[in-house]
Amino acid sequence: MPRVDYYRVLGVSRDISDDDIKKAYRKLVFEHHPDRNPHNKQAEEKIREINSAYEVLGDPESRRTYDRLHWGEEARAETVDPSLILEEMEKKLFDEGRKEVFAALMKMVPRIKSELALIRERTVAHQGYDTFKESIVEARGAEVLDEFVTPDMEQRKQRLLEVAVQMMVSQAVVARGDEGGIRALRGRLEEMFRKGRINGFATALELLYERR
Structure with missing residues (x-):
């Protein structure tokens, strides 16, 4: 299964302006609309492809997110297992x-220093000596994570997840229209994002950790 590049679907380059993306979309819809191609069985599928691409690239914020999440020009022509695409x-x-x-x-x-002091107490109580024990640090991170997440950060996460899910649907990682599968996929991606946040907590603490 080849990777889908939304820019290629719309026949535009990556440095195209937002207004020109809209123009390219309208031109393609006009050309490939099933009403204009009544004997072309592929017209309906082509329109779905075009609409999927424009749904992401037509919104400037979603476009920036897509550009950040995309895995690079050099890999787009490859045939890749859907499980590897999801893992990536x-x-x-x-x-x-x-x-x-x-x-x-x-x-x-x-705040980092106060968290380290608390974690040090828990670590010594658990094993009798001080060390940077990741399991204890990550458990604490899970406890307090929401205290560090601002509304702007949460909105950004939701935008990332929305674009990521759309990309996975376009790659047939989950079938379009499979609402249960899409919900499960979104939950899996959201959990991975949360694990990344907890890891960010641990990484920040490790940077200032000094063994005593």
Whole structure:
């Protein structure tokens, strides 16, 4: 199954303006509309492809998200197992979540130090000596994660997930119209994003950790 490039579907380059994307979309819809191609069995499928591409690229914010999540020009022509495509997307969302929380915590050094003090107490109580025990750090991260997530961060996450799901549907990782499968896919991607956020918490703490 070849990877789908929404820019190629619309026949445009990556540096095209938002207005020109709209023009290209309208031109393609006019050319390929089933009413203009009554004997072309592929016209309906082509229109679905065009609409899927424009649904993402036609919105500037979704377009920026797509550009960030896309896996690169060099791999688009390959035939790839859907499970590998999903795994790659999960890695990207994990990294997005990680970087987001790490950046937020780097502006809260006093909070990091207080968290390290609490984690040190738990670690010593658990094993008798101080060390950076990831399982304890991540458990604490899961407890307090919501305290670091702002409404803007949450909105950004939702945009990322929406585009990621659309990309996975276009790659046939889950069937279009399979509402249960799409919900399960979104839940899986959201959980991976959350794990990335927790990892960002742990990474920020590890940066300032000093063993005692």
